[in-house]
Each structure stands twice: as C-alpha cells, then as structure tokens.
Amino acid sequence: MIYFDNSATTKPDPSVLESFLQISQKYYGNPSSVHRFGLEAETLLRKAHEQAAEILRVTSSEIIFTSGGTEGNNTAIKGIALAHQNRGNHIITTQIEHPSVLEACHSLETLGFDVTYLPVNEHGTVDVKDVKQALTDKTILVSIMHINNELGSIQPIEAIGQLIKKRPTTYFHVDHVQGFGKQTLPLHDSGIDLCTISGHKIHGLKGTGILYVKKGTTLFSLFHGGNQQGNYRSGTENVAGDVSLVKAMRLIKEQEINSKNHLDELNQLLRELLQEIPEIMINTSPSQAPQILNFSIPGYKPEVIIHALGEREIFISTKSACSSKKPDESAVLHAVGFSQERSKSGLRVSLSYQNTKEEIELFCRSLRKVIQQLSKVMG
Amino acid sequence: MLYDHILIRYGELSLKNKNRKKFIYQLHENVRTKLINYPELKIKNSRDRMTILLNGQDPEPIIEACQTIYGVQSLSLAIKVDNDTEQIKHAALQALKEATDARTFKITTKRADKDFPIGSQEFNHVIGSHLLTNTEDYTVDVHHPDVELHIDIRKQGTYITSTRIKGAGGLPVGSAGKTLLLLSGGLDSPVAGYLMMGRGVKLEAVHFHSPPYTSEAAKQKVLDLADRLTFFGNEIKVHIVPFTALQQKIHREIPYGYSMTVMRRMMLKISEKIAAKENILSLTTGESLGQVASQTMESMHAINEVTNYPLLRPLVSMDKEAIIRISQQIDTYDISTRPYEDCCTVFVPNAPKTKPKLDKVKYFEGLMDVEGDITDIMNDIETITFPLKQEKDTFADLF
Numbered sequence A: 001m002i003y004f005d006n007s008a009t010t011k012p013d014p015s016v017l018e019s020f021l022q023i024s025q026k027y028y029g030n031p032s033s034v035h036r037f038g039l040e041a042e043t044l045l046r047k048a049h050e051q052a053a054e055i056l057r058v059t060s061s062e063i064i065f066t067s068g069g070t071e072g073n074n075t076a077i078k079g080i081a082l083a084h085q086n087r088g089n090h091i092i093t094t095q096i097e098h099p100s101v102l103e104a105c106h107s108l109e110t111l112g113f114d115v116t117y118l119p120v121n122e123h124g125t126v127d128v129k130d131v132k133q134a135l136t137d138k139t140i141l142v143s144i145m146h147i148n149n150e151l152g153s154i155q156p157i158e159a160i161g162q163l164i165k166k167r168p169t170t171y172f173h174v175d176h177v178q179g180f181g182k183q184t185l186p187l188h189d190s191g192i193d194l195c196t197i198s199g200h201k202i203h204g205l206k207g208t209g210i211l212y213v214k215k216g217t218t219l220f221s222l223f224h225g226g227n228q229q230g231n232y233r234s235g236t237e238n239v240a241g242d243v244s245l246v247k248a249m250r251l252i253k254e255q256e257i258n259s260k261n262h263l264d265e266l267n268q269l270l271r272e273l274l275q276e277i278p279e280i281m282i283n284t285s286p287s288q289a290p291q292i293l294n295f296s297i298p299g300y301k302p303e304v305i306i307h308a309l310g311e312r313e314i315f316i317s318t319k320s321a322c323s324s325k326k327p328d329e330s331a332v333l334h335a336v337g338f339s340q341e342r343s344k345s346g347l348r349v350s351l352s353y354q355n356t357k358e359e360i361e362l363f364c365r366s367l368r369k370v371i372q373q374l375s376k377v378m379g
Numbered sequence B: 001m002l003y004d005h006i007l008i009r010y011g012e013l014s015l016k017n018k019n020r021k022k023f024i025y026q027l028h029e030n031v032r033t034k035l036i037n038y039p040e041l042k043i044k045n046s047r048d049r050m051t052i053l054l055n056g057q058d059p060e061p062i063i064e065a066c067q068t069i070y071g072v073q074s075l076s077l078a079i080k081v082d083n084d085t086e087q088i089k090h091a092a093l094q095a096l097k098e099a100t101d102a103r104t105f106k107i108t109t110k111r112a113d114k115d116f117p118i119g120s121q122e123f124n125h126v127i128g129s130h131l132l133t134n135t136e137d138y139t140v141d142v143h144h145p146d147v148e149l150h151i152d153i154r155k156q157g158t159y160i161t162s163t164r165i166k167g168a169g170g171l172p173v174g175s176a177g178k179t180l181l182l183l184s185g186g187l188d189s190p191v192a193g194y195l196m197m198g199r200g201v202k203l204e205a206v207h208f209h210s211p212p213y214t215s216e217a218a219k220q221k222v223l224d225l226a227d228r229l230t231f232f233g234n235e236i237k238v239h240i241v242p243f244t245a246l247q248q249k250i251h252r253e254i255p256y257g258y259s260m261t262v263m264r265r266m267m268l269k270i271s272e273k274i275a276a277k278e279n280i281l282s283l284t285t286g287e288s289l290g291q292v293a294s295q296t297m298e299s300m301h302a303i304n305e306v307t308n309y310p311l312l313r314p315l316v317s318m319d320k321e322a323i324i325r326i327s328q329q330i331d332t333y334d335i336s337t338r339p340y341e342d343c344c345t346v347f348v349p350n351a352p353k354t355k356p357k358l359d360k361v362k363y364f365e366g367l368m369d370v371e372g373d374i375t376d377i378m379n380d381i382e383t384i385t386f387p388l389k390q391e392k393d394t395f396a397d398l399f
Helices: A014-026 A036-056 A070-085 A099-107 A130-136 A158-165 A238-259 A264-277 A302-311 A330-335 A340-344 A357-378 B020-036 B059-069 B085-098 B120-132 B188-198 B216-231 B244-253 B256-277 B297-304 B320-329 B358-365 B371-379
Strands: A062-064 A090-092 A112-119 A138-143 A171-175 A194-198 A210-215 A292-296 A345-351 B005-010 B042-045 B051-052 B072-081 B103-112 B147-154 B158-161 B176-184 B200-207 B236-242 B382-386
Touching: A014 A238, A036 A062, A036 A210, A036 B020, A036 B216, A036 B358, A062 A238, A070 A171, A070 A194, A070 A210, A090 A099, A090 A171, A099 A138, A112 A130, A130 A138, A130 A158, A130 A302, A138 A158, A158 A171, A171 B158, A264 A292, A264 A357, A292 A340, A302 A345, A302 A357, A330 A340, A340 A345, A340 B200, B005 B020, B005 B059, B020 B042, B020 B051, B020 B059, B059 B072, B072 B085, B085 B120, B085 B158, B103 B120, B120 B147, B176 B188, B176 B256, B188 B200, B188 B216, B188 B320, B200 B216, B200 B256, B200 B358, B200 B382, B216 B236, B216 B382, B236 B256, B244 B256, B244 B371, B256 B297, B256 B358, B256 B371
Parallel strands: A090 A112, A090 A138, A138 A171, A171 A194, B103 B147, B176 B200, B200 B236
Antiparallel strands: A062 A210, A194 A210, A292 A345, B005 B051, B005 B072, B042 B051, B072 B158, B147 B158, B236 B382
16 A cells, blocks of 8 residues: 555654553543542643743643644634634634634634635745735734645745744734644744744644644633633643653654655655656646645546545545545646646655655556556546 | 853852852852753862853853853853963954944953062053054943953953943852742742842742642643753752642632632741751742732731741742743743643632731631642642653654
8 A cells, every 4th residue: 555645634653642541541540639549640730831832942831732724723823823813813814724724714704803815826835925915004913835735836924924033912823733744943032922833743643733832822712611731722632642742752853863854755756757758737836745645647637546546555636625626636746837737636645654665666657557547547 | 262261250148257168069050950961161269259161162152151050140151371471362352353333441450479570450450551652443441341351360360351241149049048939830939039049049849729719720830940040050859749629629618709718828838847857947829918808917917927937038029020921031921921731720719808917817717628739749749840850751752
C-alpha cells in the first residue's frame, strides 16, 4: 500500500498509541480530583502543557488542548468575534481557508459580522498589501492559514504578523494544521495571537489538538462548565490524548530537524516524473510546501482516477469538500484563477516523512498506466 | 554571527574589596553550573569582568541563562581582536552595521593598555571617521546616540561591544551563607526566598505538612516551588516536617484565639532546631506587616519571642501587588496559585487574636507538653534535595 493522503490524516505512530493506551489504563483519574490518583493525572497534564510549550517556545498557560483543527479554528474565530464585538465587527480571512474557518466566518455573518475574503495570486498566496488595505478601524480579527491544505501554498504569515502586531485591537489567528512539523512557524514576538494545531495530521490521534492563545487574549468560550484549562475550554481534560499529542509533536519535530531535505527530495522527484506525463498539469508552484503537490488531469474525472489508483492500493485524494458554489469545482483552484476544466480535475498527493522515493516512482508508473487505460475506455 | 564573546560585568561585588576573590569564585561557579550543558564554551575570570568565548555557539540562550544569575550586573556581546588599529576599525564597522535600527552613534574608547600608541580621545576620532567614510546615513551624536560602541583596549586584546543587556544584579548566591526559608506554598514565601538569594544567600526550605488536612497536591506545590527557585541559585534542600500530631494537640489544648499564635511559635521552634542541625544561622519568612492576623506587630512580637535566631522578613514593608509582580516575574505565581489548601489555612480559627498577649501565650503554652512531639517530629523529617539528582520520572516514557 502507498499512502499519499497525509494532509487528510496520518498513520498514528505506534509509540504515540502506546502512550495513549498506557495512560488510559493506568492514569485514568480526573485531573481535577483532589486525591492522589487525580494528582497523578494532573501531573501528566501539567507535563503535557510544559512539553507543548517548550516545543512551541511559548509558556504553558498559553496552551489549550482541543479536539483538533476544527475546534481550534472555531474557538479562535468565534471566541475572538464574540468577546470583542464591542470593538468592531470586521473580520479578514482568505478565499482559500479550510472549511472550519470559512464556515465559522459565514456563521458570524449571520450574526451581523462583516467578513472580507481576500483573493490569492496565481501561486495561491495572499498579498500582504491586500491585508493591509483591508484593515479598518473595525477589524478585530485576521485569520489566515499557514500552509494551504489543497495546494500547499505558503502564506506570508511572518509579514502579516508584523503588520498586525502594531494594531492593539486586531487579533491574528493562524491555522497551522498543515504546517506544524514541516514548516517552522515561530510564535514568539510574531504578532500571532492564536494558532491552531491538529494531532492526527502529525501521526497523533484523532480528537487531539492545540490552540495556542497568547497571554492576555480574552476569548468567548464555546464550552462552559467546570472551568478547566483556564476557563477557555471546560470539559474533563483528555489526559491520554493530550500526552499522546505532545509525544507526536516531539517526534515530528525531531524528524523535521533530522530529515530536513527528505520532503524536498520527494517533491522534486514527484514533480519531475509527473512532468513527463503529457496529460498532467501541475497546480502547485515550485518553492511552496514540499509535502503537498496538487495537479490536474483535465478531461478526467478525479474520482475515477482515485478509484483506479485505489484498486492498486495507492491512496491519494481529490479536493477537500468545500464551500464552492459549483459542487464539483475546487474553490481553492478556482480562487487561484485556473480554468473550470482544471479546477474540476484537481488531485492531491500529500507526503509524510515516512514516504520513500520508491513509492513515488511506483505511483507515477501506476498513474501513467491508469491514464492509458482510461483514455482507451473514454476514447 | 559576528560576535564571538559574551562579556559579563560584575555588580556590587567590585565594591567588596576583601571578599572579592570569594565572590568572583562563587559567581564563576554559578555561571559554570548554569551553562553546564554547553561544553564548548570557555569561561574566563578577570578582576572586573568575566568573558565567555562562544566557540560558535548561538549566544541568545546563553545570554538569557546568564541574565537570571545573581551577581551579573550587565552583559554584552563582544568581538575580540588584536590591539591593531586596522583590525579594530574593521570590527567596529561590522558592529555598527549589525545595529541595523541605529542612525546615530558614538565611540567610547577605554585604553587600559597604555602601550597602545594612540590616546583614547584621538582614537575615538580615528574610528569615528573610519565609520563615517565607510557608511552612508549614519551620523555621530555624542549626547543621545542610538548605539554606543565601546572599544576596550586591554593587554590581552581589544573588545568591541555595543548594546548592554541588564543582568539580575545583586550578589552571587552562596557568597553570603545560608538561611532556612519557611515555605508554605503561598505567594509570599517563594518571593522572600528569591529576594534573599539576591543578597547572595543560599536557601534551604522547611515545609509543615499536615496530612490528611493538607493534601499531597499541596506538598507537591511546595516541592515545585523549591525546584523553581533552584533556577536562580544552586541546589535547595527541602525539609518536610510531619506536623499533624502537634497541630491536633495545639487545636485540642490551646484556647481558640491563641492556637494560631502557638502554632506559629512551634513552627519557628522546629525550624530553629533544623537550622541548628544544618549549620544555618537565620530563618526567613514571607511575612509582610499587617497582611493577616499572624503578621501584626503584636503577633510578630509574640511569635518571634520563641527563637533567638535572626528572623529575616524581606517582604515586611512590601504591599501585596509588588509581591505578586515579583512572583510573576520569577514564574512562581502560577505554582503558588494552584488551588490547594496550604498549611497555614487549615486549622486557622475564625477569629484569631490579632493582638495576642505574650504572657498569656506563654502561660497556655506552658500547660502543654511538646518536647516528646518535637523529638518525634525531628526523627521523621523527610528531606528532598532539588534539583532532583536522578529524577525517577515514571512518566518519561509516556512523553
């Protein structure tokens, strides 16, 4: 089997799973309980906070454990909007965000918020100047992803952060779900107030994640209850999940350091081999994130390609389900300005550190065969 | 990276003539302990400063670590070159370009090596004009320069530095003896300990533990506080005193309004015994005048009477906000505010006497026989040394 759908989800690391299992069996106490057994769970939770903070180079009170990317994005966006609506009702985001950002923004529009959806250029990146121009006195939040999940385009987060840093009443949220462990994003002194990370994209478990909330940032909480996690998110903490997440974070950070060029090499090989197939148009510009490569085979329904590859035990994906008005067109590819034909036939290969050059070669050979077969059928 | 050295300037210790050697030795020890994980560094002492040769290490984490060490007045990144005008010119130009935000500069030359042929005033002009001819946009401002380049010409070479980073000041921990800190788990006592360390004092700590009235979590809090305080000094021994039996006895035998006063006296009595055993010459508390019933002038008088040891109260005149501010700076705030009962809050009567009379205290106390209890307590004290030498971290594999 060749698994090239790592931006959808990743295979849990066995040692991460082992931590989850051990803690679930041995330390299942409630961290809020006052007895010794609860204290052990609380110690684990505290260490998880500390380790996450160390990896992200922030302080441990700035870490909120969540159930993943969708919760992190919703908590950040709705949390800022509802807590700061007296300062303004304007939000800036982009046309290529993940649905958990776009839909959260749409829901706020129904409550009277005003949202600007910035366009992107031909590389799929937003222009800092556009952000600057869109800012008004009423702008309370800017939410921009780091790495686009469909295209792999890298957004100029550092420059936007420096811009927003100068504005005391505008918060900056970054959806870092696709970037963490692959492209470093410094948080300290970056202008970033909120940052979403998801566990299952980094060989952690589903239902785990982190929202970084910079000290002093007030959020309207989405979950009210027992005031866990500094009142930001009530609900008994998922100690086993949280510890397993910080272990996954540690492991992927080690890989990021040790196999720095591996993804670049895979990406380069993949590009070269795909370019040899005449039917293929590569959608991801070079020098974007190496783990994601999007391409189109105009005239071929992407689902058909996916199923044909699936029969050969090769798993890639098509566009993510999204909010495009045209149901079979990728909103992201459309926003980049590709033709309808091209936007409709997008396919995505997304890599992890575990993938190999041999897999890339086998995939490209298989893809060539699949296209040949289908062209006969269709011809 | 252009800079290859870090200069550490000593604080008050350059004033203390006789003891200077001892202070410098202690500071050197403390710096070395702090930087133990950087074996590449070369740390050298001289009479009025310490130099750290970076050997290619990233200076930022090292500066950060050294900033918290007591006895360090200020730090600077430095370039070291030979006492050669051309080399100095070149390095000064590099240093100026490194300060990208600056538009105006000033040169200050100190010529400790009198063999160097050019006088310091003249040398300022030599370097200044070199910088002006080789850059654009920079001007000299001798009153309010954006950047001040120091050129320090010494026998062993010339150091060029620009920005000065503030250190923790104070005296190196360990240069002024030891005190026994009464560590409760609240906000005040860790701050008191921290301030004492700033006077060069090494800490040991005593904690009164009354299970089951106080929880394991409350004890852990104290241990975590002690562990945190080691960050600013060296190791800290924590003596955990099993206090339950004696506390129950006080509760039973002393009239309600006086039980708190007597309890405090017993704490000091036991602390004094520990201090004597450990060769410690003073006790330190986090008391601040007027905060609570035990901290009125009358209470202090009645409680203090039980010991002849100096009872140091570095927070005595500080208000709560200032104390909280320091606890936030030193990262003990989040530990102290964990929501557990500390040993001071259980057993406290609803209306303790704010003006206890010493003769009454002594009368009631005299009716109670505590010698046996104290002997038992002294035998059962648990002592833990931080930082834990070999942390038996049962959780390590899980992370």
